[in-house]
Amino acid sequence: MDTVKYVLSEDQMPTSWYNIAADLPVPLPPPLHPGTGQPIGPADLAPLFPMELIKQEVSTERMIEIPEEVQKVYRQWRPTPLYRARRLEQELGTPAKIYYKYEGVSPAGSHKPNTAIPQAYYSKQEGVKRLATETGAGQWGSSLALAGALFGIEVVVYMVKVSYGQKPYRRALMETFGAKVLASPSNTTNAGRQILAEHPDSTGSLGIAISEAVEVAAMDPDTKYALGSVLNHVLLHQTVIGQEAMTQLEMAGDYPDIIVGCTGGGSNFSGIAFPFIGAKMRGERDVRVVAVEPAACPSLTRGKYAYDFGDTGHLTPLVKMHTLGSTFIPPGIHAGGLRYHGMAPLVSHLLDLGQIEASAVQQLDAFAAGVQFARAEGILPAPEANHAVAGAIAEALACKESGESKTILFNLCGHGHFDMSAYTDYMAGKLQNYEYPAEEIAMALAGLPSVG
Amino acid sequence: MDTVKYVLSEDQMPTSWYNIAADLPVPLPPPLHPGTGQPIGPADLAPLFPMELIKQEVSTERMIEIPEEVQKVYRQWRPTPLYRARRLEQELGTPAKIYYKYEGVSPAGSHKPNTAIPQAYYSKQEGVKRLATETGAGQWGSSLALAGALFGIEVVVYMVKVSYGQKPYRRALMETFGAKVLASPSNTTNAGRQILAEHPDSTGSLGIAISEAVEVAAMDPDTKYALGSVLNHVLLHQTVIGQEAMTQLEMAGDYPDIIVGCTGGGSNFSGIAFPFIGAKMRGERDVRVVAVEPAACPSLTRGKYAYDFGDTGHLTPLVKMHTLGSTFIPPGIHAGGLRYHGMAPLVSHLLDLGQIEASAVQQLDAFAAGVQFARAEGILPAPEANHAVAGAIAEALACKESGESKTILFNLCGHGHFDMSAYTDYMAGKLQNYEYPAEEIAMALAGLPSVG
Numbered sequence: 001m002d003t004v005k006y007v008l009s010e011d012q013m014p015t016s017w018y019n020i021a022a023d024l025p026v027p028l029p030p031p032l033h034p035g036t037g038q039p040i041g042p043a044d045l046a047p048l049f050p051m052e053l054i055k056q057e058v059s060t061e062r063m064i065e066i067p068e069e070v071q072k073v074y075r076q077w078r079p080t081p082l083y084r085a086r087r088l089e090q091e092l093g094t095p096a097k098i099y100y101k102y103e104g105v106s107p108a109g110s111h112k113p114n115t116a117i118p119q120a121y122y123s124k125q126e127g128v129k130r131l132a133t134e135t136g137a138g139q140w141g142s143s144l145a146l147a148g149a150l151f152g153i154e155v156v157v158y159m160v161k162v163s164y165g166q167k168p169y170r171r172a173l174m175e176t177f178g179a180k181v182l183a184s185p186s187n188t189t190n191a192g193r194q195i196l197a198e199h200p201d202s203t204g205s206l207g208i209a210i211s212e213a214v215e216v217a218a219m220d221p222d223t224k225y226a227l228g229s230v231l232n233h234v235l236l237h238q239t240v241i242g243q244e245a246m247t248q249l250e251m252a253g254d255y256p257d258i259i260v261g262c263t264g265g266g267s268n269f270s271g272i273a274f275p276f277i278g279a280k281m282r283g284e285r286d287v288r289v290v291a292v293e294p295a296a297c298p299s300l301t302r303g304k305y306a307y308d309f310g311d312t313g314h315l316t317p318l319v320k321m322h323t324l325g326s327t328f329i330p331p332g333i334h335a336g337g338l339r340y341h342g343m344a345p346l347v348s349h350l351l352d353l354g355q356i357e358a359s360a361v362q363q364l365d366a367f368a369a370g371v372q373f374a375r376a377e378g379i380l381p382a383p384e385a386n387h388a389v390a391g392a393i394a395e396a397l398a399c400k401e402s403g404e405s406k407t408i409l410f411n412l413c414g415h416g417h418f419d420m421s422a423y424t425d426y427m428a429g430k431l432q433n434y435e436y437p438a439e440e441i442a443m444a445l446a447g448l449p450s451v452g
Numbered sequence: 453m454d455t456v457k458y459v460l461s462e463d464q465m466p467t468s469w470y471n472i473a474a475d476l477p478v479p480l481p482p483p484l485h486p487g488t489g490q491p492i493g494p495a496d497l498a499p500l501f502p503m504e505l506i507k508q509e510v511s512t513e514r515m516i517e518i519p520e521e522v523q524k525v526y527r528q529w530r531p532t533p534l535y536r537a538r539r540l541e542q543e544l545g546t547p548a549k550i551y552y553k554y555e556g557v558s559p560a561g562s563h564k565p566n567t568a569i570p571q572a573y574y575s576k577q578e579g580v581k582r583l584a585t586e587t588g589a590g591q592w593g594s595s596l597a598l599a600g601a602l603f604g605i606e607v608v609v610y611m612v613k614v615s616y617g618q619k620p621y622r623r624a625l626m627e628t629f630g631a632k633v634l635a636s637p638s639n640t641t642n643a644g645r646q647i648l649a650e651h652p653d654s655t656g657s658l659g660i661a662i663s664e665a666v667e668v669a670a671m672d673p674d675t676k677y678a679l680g681s682v683l684n685h686v687l688l689h690q691t692v693i694g695q696e697a698m699t700q701l702e703m704a705g706d707y708p709d710i711i712v713g714c715t716g717g718g719s720n721f722s723g724i725a726f727p728f729i730g731a732k733m734r735g736e737r738d739v740r741v742v743a744v745e746p747a748a749c750p751s752l753t754r755g756k757y758a759y760d761f762g763d764t765g766h767l768t769p770l771v772k773m774h775t776l777g778s779t780f781i782p783p784g785i786h787a788g789g790l791r792y793h794g795m796a797p798l799v800s801h802l803l804d805l806g807q808i809e810a811s812a813v814q815q816l817d818a819f820a821a822g823v824q825f826a827r828a829e830g831i832l833p834a835p836e837a838n839h840a841v842a843g844a845i846a847e848a849l850a851c852k853e854s855g856e857s858k859t860i861l862f863n864l865c866g867h868g869h870f871d872m873s874a875y876t877d878y879m880a881g882k883l884q885n886y887e888y889p890a891e892e893i894a895m896a897l898a899g900l901p902s903v904g
Binding site for chain 2: 005007009010073075076083087105107109146149150168169170172173175176177178371374375376378379380415417418420421423424427
């Protein structure tokens with residue numbers, strides 16, 4: 001009973017990204033201008049993003065071609081393996097079949113380069129000199145730093161302060177790739193200075209870091225902004241994951257009954273799930289899809305589906321999403337990549353349409369699942385990925401209970417080699433669960449803008 | 453000009469290890485019993501190793517079959533990719549072609565599982581309950597911990613104290629896989645206690661850690677000893693690397709003029725080079741082979757080819773090797789995996805026969821090469837692997853000088869994701885070169901045993 005790997009040849013690699021907007025039964029609510037409350041157009045986004053990415057953001061074409069230059073870089077680590085977790089199945093004693101797609105083989109150790117590479121490519125094509133971005137756990141920042149090194153673009157990263165402290169080695173990776181890394185909130189932007197004035201001890205949040213990076217891009221014509229999750233074009237780029245997985249499952253003669261992904265901003269989840277949800281919405285094949293989020297930052301399970309700002313400083317357009325309010329600052333849990341107050345509009349919309357489900361996992365349960373997975377399968381997951389592992393194990397144990405042999409697919413979005421301090425803390429009993437009090441969530445939600 | 457990857461299908465994976473002993477023009481000098489000065493036999497090694505590994509240690513068969521159970525685990529990450537480093541070539545402006553085999557895709561991030569897996573497998577087959585071992589940088593220890601988790605064997609690791617401090621996250625990885633990790637010298641063995649009595653501040657060495665692990669295995673019938681380098685059977689297991697590379701270079705229509713590997717104990721170097729050296733010794737095809745070692749631990753370039761102990765506590769047999777003396781304790785350089793006083797007997801023998809060359813690289817030059825490689829190729833090498841990168845770059849620049857378009861192959865034996873503190877120190881200007889004074893080497897060599 002050993003792990004089985006399904007390998008694709010490079011000519012089986014997707015040559016287009018899958019755009020779920022083409023298959024939505026109800027269109028995505030548009031982003032709104034915070035001043036006018038009216039839908040914004042491409043021109044409003046032009047100061048922040050390269051035009052090709054703006055086109056992808058609003059496109060409704062089903063397949064969008066992956067430029068050959070991007071495919072060339074993808075091929076350094078793609079197609080990524082799909083594994084059947086036979087040793088884990090055996091240990092759980094489940095009749096379920098568990099498959100996982102492993103994105104940790106990328107040079108940055110996660111799925112993030114899938115979008116960092118095209119973002120840097122299009123920026124270079126359009127003459128951009130510098131990209132500003134935010135990062136939580138550092139997976140996104142190190143991926144953009146990598147992409148910047150490969151395409152010759154400067155990268156400046158606002159890193160959420162709690163991660164800057166917890167994950168100094170992610171920072172070192174970014175710096176080795178040549179990027180400049182600042183702890184956010186910083187005193188280099190108005191947004192950062194304002195937060196520091198009010199909360200000098202702020203541990204930061206993705207919302208704050210986004211404000212800082214957006215501000216830098218808005219002020220400098222040579223600088224654009226790059227986001228690692230949430231936006232439609234980012235989710236689009238990640239669909240290579242699910243497309244590959246679909247082909248690999250065909251090789252295995254299988255199709256998922258259940259797909260599990262962890263959600264922070266929603267990009268790795270979308271990457272694995274969208275191609276399958278598209279097939280479901282086109283009436284081709286049914287599938288249950290479960291988004292697993294940390295209980296400490298429960299935007300899908302306890303947030304509100306409403307128009308909100310993407311950042312704390314209120315510099316971004318308003319987008320309709322499941323949100324805890326842009327002032328919500330989650331506790332410093334170790335899955336830093338999942339500490340975002342909102343959820344990708346597309347993922348939020350799909351939940352609203354009933355196309356997906358959501359559940360929340362506590363930090364200690366996530367780490368217990370990660371350690372169990374590591375000992376069975378030999379791969380140590382990132383703390384973010386542990387949430388998907390926990391979700392998949394829960395489904396497998398439900399199958400054990402019911403005696404059903406369902407096929408479960410989950411995305412192992414990254415390895416935890418940069419997150420060993422979190423495992424050290426877990427094994428030393430220093431981590432804790434976190435249940436956000438209802439009043440605090442209500443208070444954060446009370447501040448939502450009254451638009452849309 | 454992008455990196456090109458050569459991928460093998462699983463059915464192109466080697467099904468046998470290549471045993472270079474079959475092709476040696478002069479047999480390897482045998483290990484000697486330290487008391488009698490006479491060659492030792494399999495029975496002398498039986499307390500320490502499973503019998504199947506002892507047979508491999510002394511075998512002269514050219515090909516030794518890889519058990520199916522081992523192949524199954526290998527397939528989790530093997531065959532590993534071979535890359536053409538076009539971006540690096542372009543940046544160097546060299547007419548040389550640079551290929552690298554990348555072993556960092558294994559779940560432990562290095563080549564070490566290639567031997568950890570069969571060692572755990574054979575131990576399990578022979579009813580061993582516990583494996584004791586030493587580790588320097590932690591690459592070996594985490595690989596054996598992984599193998600122990602997969603085959604259900606307890607693992608206890610004596611980790612060189614300087615690495616235990618520098619690389620706490622490697623330790624956490626071992627512990628996550630369920631292994632017990634002790635800083636060496638420890639007070640759990642006679643060998644450790646003796647060192648601590650003489651040198652209470654000892655930062656440890658591989659030689660000391662080996663003594664401790666060997667002592668534990670010798671005292672307990674349920675415990676065997678596992679070594680991550682140096683021994684013939686360990687080097688044998690690594691030859692999957694070079695065999696795969698040979699097939700991949702055939703796909704590329706190429707053959708190396710020069711092979712470069714970094715050397716500490718010699719196992720990754722042997723893995724990439726032995727199949728090619730074998731072809732050379734059989735008169736099939738010529739190749740230059742360069743072993744690159746750290747200037748701070750120069751066993752090949754400044755040591756003596758003589759019988760010596762493999763450990764500091766003098767518990768092992770005497771083996772003929774290039775050695776700095778078993779009392780030599782190298783400075784705490786960051787390439788902890790290369791801090792061994794001796795060199796594998798097979799590698800030493802090949803240098804003595806003129807089949808390979810050796811050169812030494814300073815720490816700062818190694819890191820400079822690693823950063824240049826990371827920015828060009830997007831993969832951050834382990835500090836050990838940086839020595840191979842530096843060696844390959846030196847050869848490529850020599851080609852630029854001479855205008856020759858040679859084919860260079862090197863082994864990128866592991867990623868540096870666990871070694872970011874070293875990169876942080878390097879970028880902060882905290883690392884230094886180290887030139888070992890001639891008198892100190894002479895003094896350490898003066899203590900060599902007078903056998904053989």
